[in-house]
Amino acid sequence: MKTIKEINEKIRRGEVVVLTAEEVIDFVDKYGFKKSAELVDVVTTATFSPMCSSGIYFNIGHSTPRIKLSGGKITLEGVPCYGGFAAADLFLGAAALPEDDPRNKIYPGEFKYGGGHLIQELVSGKDLLLEAQTYGTDCYPRKQLKTYINIKDLNEAVLFNIRNCYQNYNVAVNTSDKPIYTYMGVLKPNLGNANYCSAGALSPLLNDPYYKTIGIGTKIFLGGGIGYVAWWGTQHNPCVERTSKGIPKFPAGTLALIGDLKNMKANFLVGTSIYGYGVSLTVGAGIPIPILNEEILSYVCVRDEEIFAPVVDYAKDYPQGKSNILGFVNYAQLKSGKIKLGNREIPTGSLSSLKKAREIASLLKEWIKEGKFLLTEAVEFLPSVDSGYKFKPLKERRPKDV
Amino acid sequence: MFKKRVVLHFPKELVDKPIVYKLVKEFSLEFNILKAEVNPREEGVLVLEIKGEDTDLERGMEYLKKTGVKVQPLSQDVSMDKNKCVDCTVCIPLCPTQALVRNQNFEVEFIKERCIACGICISVCLYKAMSIRF
Numbered sequence: 001m002k003t004i005k006e007i008n009e010k011i012r013r014g015e016v017v018v019l020t021a022e023e024v025i026d027f028v029d030k031y032g033f034k035k036s037a038e039l040v041d042v043v044t045t046a047t048f049s050p051m052c053s054s055g056i057y058f059n060i061g062h063s064t065p066r067i068k069l070s071g072g073k074i075t076l077e078g079v080p081c082y083g084g085f086a087a088a089d090l091f092l093g094a095a096a097l098p099e100d101d102p103r104n105k106i107y108p109g110e111f112k113y114g115g116g117h118l119i120q121e122l123v124s125g126k127d128l129l130l131e132a133q134t135y136g137t138d139c140y141p142r143k144q145l146k147t148y149i150n151i152k153d154l155n156e157a158v159l160f161n162i163r164n165c166y167q168n169y170n171v172a173v174n175t176s177d178k179p180i181y182t183y184m185g186v187l188k189p190n191l192g193n194a195n196y197c198s199a200g201a202l203s204p205l206l207n208d209p210y211y212k213t214i215g216i217g218t219k220i221f222l223g224g225g226i227g228y229v230a231w232w233g234t235q236h237n238p239c240v241e242r243t244s245k246g247i248p249k250f251p252a253g254t255l256a257l258i259g260d261l262k263n264m265k266a267n268f269l270v271g272t273s274i275y276g277y278g279v280s281l282t283v284g285a286g287i288p289i290p291i292l293n294e295e296i297l298s299y300v301c302v303r304d305e306e307i308f309a310p311v312v313d314y315a316k317d318y319p320q321g322k323s324n325i326l327g328f329v330n331y332a333q334l335k336s337g338k339i340k341l342g343n344r345e346i347p348t349g350s351l352s353s354l355k356k357a358r359e360i361a362s363l364l365k366e367w368i369k370e371g372k373f374l375l376t377e378a379v380e381f382l383p384s385v386d387s388g389y390k391f392k393p394l395k396e397r398r399p400k401d402v
Numbered sequence: 403m404f405k406k407r408v409v410l411h412f413p414k415e416l417v418d419k420p421i422v423y424k425l426v427k428e429f430s431l432e433f434n435i436l437k438a439e440v441n442p443r444e445e446g447v448l449v450l451e452i453k454g455e456d457t458d459l460e461r462g463m464e465y466l467k468k469t470g471v472k473v474q475p476l477s478q479d480v481s482m483d484k485n486k487c488v489d490c491t492v493c494i495p496l497c498p499t500q501a502l503v504r505n506q507n508f509e510v511e512f513i514k515e516r517c518i519a520c521g522i523c524i525s526v527c528l529y530k531a532m533s534i535r536f
Contacts, residue, residue, distance in 0.1 A: 048488065050528065110525070185492045186526045193495035270488060272528045282488065282528070337494070337504065347495035351528070354508040355489035 001293050007041045008374045018042045018368045020361040021202045021289075024300050036297060042375065043300040044364040045204040046221070046286040048356035049197055050272045052183070053163035053234060054094040054281045056119055056261055059155040060130065062088055067142035072134025075099070076149075079118055083132075087140055088155075094119060094281035108181040108276025116281035117271030119159075122151050123223070124266035157261040159223055159269070163233035164285055167205035167253040168309055171196045171329060171339070173346065176315035181276020185351055187314055194311065194339055194346045199357040200304045200331030204287040205253045207300045209246040210385060211238070213289050215378025220257065221286030221364045224268035226373075227259025229287075232382040237391035246299070246385075249308050249328065253382065257285060268360070284356060286364040290375050304331035311341060321393060405453050407436070408463075409518045411472035412446035421469055422448070429462040430454060436476075449476055449518075479534060480519050482512040486531035493523045493532070 010016040017040050019027055024043050028036045069083040074090060078098040082091040096115035103109050122128060127148040136143045151157050172184035172195045180187050185195045200206065208214045218229040233254030240250040268284035291297050310325040317324045329339040334348050367373035383389035412421070417440060425431045437449035452459060466473050489509045493502050501516035502523060512532075523532040 108525075112530070185528075186496055188496065195492060270529060273530060274528055275525050280528075335508075349490075349492040349495045351490055351492050353488045353490040358508070 002041065002291065004290050004292070004375050004377050007290050010041055011368055011371055011374055014369075014371060016041045016368060018044060018288075018365045020358070020365055021045045021207050021300055022358070022361070024297075025201070025303060028297070028301055033294065033297070037291065037294040040291045040297065042365075042368055043207065043289045043291060044286055044361040044368070045202055045207045045289060045300075046284070046357040046360035046364065047165055047199045047203050047352060048268070048282065048284045048360060049199075049352035050183075050274065050280040050282045051161060051164045052095040052278070052280045054119075054159065054161045054283055055091055055115070056122070056157060056159050057089060057091045058157040058261075060088050060090065060149055061153070061155055063142060063145060063147075065142045066140045067132065067134060067145050068137055068140035069132050069134055069145075072132050074130070074132040076118055076130050077113075077128050079113075079115055092118060095278055097279060104276060110275065111273045111277065111279045113273075114271070114279030116279050117273075119261075119281055120266050120269055120271040122157070123261060123264050123269050125151060151262060154262075159227070159257070159259050159261045159264060159283075160230070161222075161233075161255075161257040161283060161285075163235060163254045164257050164283060165204045165233070165255040165287070166198070166251055167203070167209070168248050168307065169197045169251050170312040170318075171309050171334065171348075172314045172318070173311055173326065173341075174315045175313045175326075180315050182314045182318075183274055183277045183280075184314060185349060186275055191341065191344055191346050194329075194334075194341075194348045195351060196309060196331075196334045196348060197351040198309070198331065199352055199354055200307055200335060201302055202354070202357050202361060204285065205255070206247060206302060206307055208289055208296075209242070209248065209299055209302075211253060211382040212299075213292065213296060213378065214255070214287055215381040217376055217379035218287065219373070219376040220259075220288070221284070221360055221367070222257055222259035222264065223261070223284055224265030225259055225261075225263030227257050227285075228376075229255050229378075230258040231256040235391045236383065236389060238382070238384050238387060238389055242385070243306065243308065245302070245306060247302060247307050250310055255382075257283075268356075284360050286360040288364060288368060288373070288375055304335060307331045309334070311339075403453055404456050404459055405451060406459055407449070407451050407476040409474040409476045410446075410448040410450060410466065411474070412448065413470055413472075414444045416470055417444065417446045419469070421466065421471060422450070424465065425452070425462050429458045429465065431458055431462050474518060474520055476519050480512075480514070480517050480521075480523070481533055482510075483531045483533065486529045487527075488529055490528065492528065493526055496522050496526050498522065
């Protein structure tokens with residue numbers, strides 16, 4: 001048994017033992033379970049995947065004379081920003097598209113530029129053109145604004161990921177006879193490929209399946225800088241079917257992440273163009289798990305072959321909201337480059353970069369070992385399996401006919 | 403005189419037909435075989451450099467397409483920008499010639515010699531790491 005306070009003392013003294021969620025498996029094999037629970041203090045987990053539910057909010061400062069952006073029309077490099085706040089606060093979503101982008105009019109659309117690319121450019125220090133037309137008031141008389149902005153001049157620039165770190169995800173396939181263009185990538189006809197999107201045994205919430213350490217307030221690696229778990233993420237769904245070891249067999253828990261964009265790096269926040277689908281932002285996140293006791297150690301020892309993901313048909317079932325699945329495959333199979341579905345062998349592709357996730361887990365490990373990163377106690381835990389918390393579909397209700 | 407490098411895919415039923423001969427005879431085209439093989443599915447792949455007058459070249463290509471031969475431009479100028487690639491692997495099953503592969507460190511490698519410049523990777527890469535120059 002250890003406390004986070006004790007682990008932080010060890011970090012300060014430079015005596016902490018940190019391993020990545022991949023390294024800890026071999027460590028336990030070598031030193032045995034009980035001994036490892038004493039020796040290992042922290043295990044780092046990570047993920048690097050496209051996550052459309054990302055965005056930034058920022059404050060541009062007040063112009064002279066003053067302008068009230070709310071109620072107006074605001075674009076950054078032609079990409080619409082949301083300004084329904086006070087005068088100088090803006091929100092830019094990762095999946096936002098320039099108004100003149102042809103979308104899927106020429107199918108499949110290329111989606112070369114949008115919110116995600118803008119966020120990456122802002123982080124890398126590029127000047128970006130902000131244009132606004134709005135109405136005047138007695139206190140905010142100005143109606144037009146056209147100016148370059150730069151991240152270093154913004155008062156605040158904050159990354160807010162309202163959903164990230166999906167605890168497991170679908171494996172996408174296409175059973176139709178035409179290629180389809182999805183957020184899970186291009187899917188070839190007749191089960192030509194199978195795409196997945198998780199770091200598997202390195203993924204944060206798969207190493208803490210019941211959210212016993214990761215909670216609101218947990219300090220994390222986010223986009224190359226420091227962030228925090230702000231809340232549970234949208235579509236959080238802890239009560240799905242799980243394996244005997246507690247690993248969800250379907251997409252389950254999610255996290256909302258927040259952090260100072262000014263300290264982030266463009267190689268961990270990457271603008272993403274998804275052919276025929278749209279734009280997004282690929283976000284690097286790393287979460288430390290304190291090994292407080294043997295139970296927590298048992299969770300971080302999870303192996304790829306123990307994590308099962310549902311294979312879902314994105315040609316017919318997914319678009320129609322059907323919960324049909326074609327089977328389960330584990331992450332050892334997915335990461336091998338091919339899966340078997342019935343008698344069919346299907347090559348796999350991943351949207352989530354294991355290489356980058358490993359880089360993040362190692363970086364976070366170094367930060368902790370060097371004493372640059374201390375662990376935090378969660379201030380509140382996320383709804384878990386006993387909460388009854390559910391991700392519900394939309395119940396459509398039309399206005400009554402007059 | 404114009405020069406063109408193309409990859410010709412001959413379906414099974416055309417493998418034994420004297421199609422390239424006709425390019426010479428009827429369209430006065432010169433050709434140089436860069437590569438020829440019959441793959442395990444008994445489909446023939448021929449990489450040619452063809453020389454001739456502009457209109458002859460065009461007519462020759464039309465003729466090939468009519469016979470059922472699939473014609474693709476060849477370019478050795480497909481390249482991968484390693485600074486943009488994040489090693490996600492989503493391109494790998496989409497590459498028809500296994501020119502994109504994953505190594506043991508889960509890095510994506512581009513094997514240029516296998517590339518037939520079909521351009522699929524250029525569209526599907528989420529990070530625009532692949533590009534082509536004709």
